[in-house]
Amino acid sequence: MISSKIKYIGTVILSLLIIYSCQKKEEIGVNPYEGGKEPFGILFTSNRADPTTALPGEVVRVSVRGLKQYENKFDLRLNEVSTEIVTLSDSTADIRIPAEVSSGIVTVIMNGQIFYGPWIGIEGKVSVDRDYKIVNGFNSTVMGILPHAGGHIVVGNFTDFENELQGGKYLTGIHYINSLGQTSNDMDFRRRSNSGISSIVRLSSGEFMIGGFFTEFSKRKVDGIARLLPKGSLDTTTVAVINPFPEDKPLDGLDTVSSFNSGFINGLVSKVFETPDKDIIVVGSFTIHRKIDYQYSSRDNRRYVNTRVRNVAKLKPDGKLDSTFNLNNSGLNGFINDAVCLKDGRIVIAGAFTNYNGKSVRNIVCIKPNGQVDDSFTNVGGTDLPILSLTYNPTNDKLVIAGAFKTYGGKANNGVVILNTDGTEDQSFKMGDLDGESPNYAYKLNNGRVLVTGFFSKYNGVRRSGLLILESNGVAKQEYNNLGSFAGIPLTITETTSSLGNPAILLGGSIFSVDGYNVGNIVKIEIKN
Known part of the structure; x- marks a missing residue:
């Protein structure tokens, strides 16, 4: 039955291709560009800027032909931020790095047409640790990272790491990497799991x-x-x-x-x-x-x-x-997206639900060590929409929730709220405007700053592509927000040190690229104090 259906679909597709090709033969000689816009002769002649990285306020040269004749008639941008042209010649443009901008591509916009130039890295206190040896990473989602014996035990839905899977080797669900990000034989998981591992605790x-x-x-x-x-x-x-x-x-x-x-x-x-x-x-x-x-x-x-x-x-x-x-x-009447365990043994669960064991709760609930709902936490109130991420840092004893919600406890917010362990909001932090978009993950670091990721492109009107390192009050300082676009959804984080000994985070999840670098669902990011 299935085989016959496949043959039938194949015949239909073949017939359509024959009909389409016959129709196209009648159109030979038609100019495919007729009606298009006139070319301007603008061309970037090098995919590298000079220098390739710079600080805000510094001048960088890009090689581009054809701009001089259109002086004052085009917009030159860096990561979609309009940029001052210091000097313009027939073959180059010297541009000044804007005061607030993240790493990105230079573009020229002329009469509705876009011309793409080189990538310019913006220097600051945040960078991808390129000395960490991970290249291809894991072939699927990382769901947990546990520091252990100088390295990290990683669990998730993966079946391979760094394309090392060969005959007689087992890599499903759990793997141990050393401090350099390389496979280590210090742990022996034997034949490992037959499917994904979502959580690990020592x-x-x-x-x-x-x-x-x-x-x-x-x-x-x-x-x-x-x-x-x-x-x-x-x-x-x-x-x-x-x-x-x-x-x-x-x-x-x-x-x-x-x-x-x-x-x-x-x-x-x-x-x-x-x-x-x-x-x-x-x-x-x-x-x-x-x-x-x-x-x-x-x-x-x-x-x-x-x-x-x-x-x-x-x-x-x-x-x-x-x-x-x-x-x-009766449990929950919806879905669990995340859960954490507090120092005192209470469990906080977040997701998309309105009821737990007969009690009315709104997307977040705290359970006491005896299994009963902690009414003092729940009575503070929940969110108007589901919570995507819930994290807890025992060092500063703070929880952070993130998602598309617009209220917590009846008070307006922009999708990220820091909570005390009694469920009340930490009023010292105020999430800024994400231009209509929403976050998917947030975590309060040991130093008090707050990591936020999501599919947003702006923060308080400034171009920020998917990753923020905010001050404890929610302000985004330029020096901590210099990274380019972040593509992915984090699911786990651990604080560590970079190859130079500076503070860093190891971030895992479904993560594809950071600051122009392809990553395999795990990345180390240095965050200097």
């Missing part, structure tokens, strides 16, 4: 807990959650199981299984956290917790004990479900 015991979409790790059955040993391999144990054929297969009475006997189905695990009392909190879209009863299981057939638990669950260190926490509750 436990106080030195082991790791991971959560995600996977159903296997190292070829062992798990359902969205697993515990790894300090070196990265799955924590396993040997259990006695039913052996249906003891005479033919005497070894089938024992099985090596995941030591953490817990799993979640009917949805995904988004986040895993360790609480101050060393329990595990799991957040996601799941509705069922399951464990395996090995007493009535064989190697090939498992007996599962299922318990209804929706969106949030608490597990003991051995994987046993905490029956006093959020059991048989």
Whole structure:
């Protein structure tokens, strides 16, 4: 049936191509440019400016022919910002870098036509760390970055890193890179997961807990959650199981299984956290917790004990479900986009929902360590539209929410709000105008500045292409906003140092390019003090 349908579609397309080609034969001799605009003879003769980078106020020369004859009749711009022409000749134009501008391309606009010139980098305190050795990066989304032993454990939906995947190598879902951004063998994840990993946390015991979409790790059955040993391999144990054929297969009475006997189905695990009392909190879209009863299981057939638990669950260190926490509750009536764990063990969840366990909430809710809603946090009020990003920095004890919303707690804002841990707004920060666009991610750095990304092109009327480093009050200083366009959606961040020892951030997500450089879903950005 499908094969016949494909053949039919192919025949139709072939017929249309024959008809179209016959029609085109009748038009031979027609000037394809007839009616077009007259050419002006403007041409950039070099794709490099002199110098290639500069500070605001400095003069840069670009090689361009044909402009002199149209003096005062065109607009020369840098990253779409009108630029002063200091000197103009038949072959060059000396331009002064505007006081407020980010890295970008020089263009000439003449009578509605655009002529593209070289890229000019704007110097400042923010730059892509080109000494970090990542070139091709990960082939799909990075969802978590965990600092560990001088390097970083990276988890996500990827299956390859730096095109290193070859026969006998396993790279799905989790990878360890050293301080230089290169693959390190200091961790051994064996055969890794069979699908994406969305979250990782290091436990106080030195082991790791991971959560995600996977159903296997190292070829062992798990359902969205697993515990790894300090070196990265799955924590396993040997259990006695039913052996249906003891005479033919005497070894089938024992099985090596995941030591953490817990799993979640009917949805995904988004986040895993360790609480101050060393329990595990799991957040996601799941509705069922399951464990395996090995007493009535064989190697090939498992007996599962299922318990209804929706969106949030608490597990003991051995994987046993905490029956006093959020059991048989209705959960959320919408979608989770993000979640964080505060110092005191409370969990804050954000996304697109209006109800949690029968309580009215607006896209954000705080859950106490006993599983109950923290009414003092929720009563402050939520947002009028969904929250896309929720981040928490334990160093300054601040949360940041970002999205297309225009109000929080009934008060107007521009899609980014810094919150205290009681749910109240930090009034010292005021997000500026994004010219009708909205942010997709925000985070308050250790030094108090605020990172904001999104699909915006302006901030308070100044050209800023998708990435902002704002002061603690929301002001965008030129020296921290010199980077060119940012294309992508961050999902995770960790603060580190650059190759020169300056403060830096390692940003992961679905990230394609930053400041003219292609990046593979992970990038290190230096942010000098």
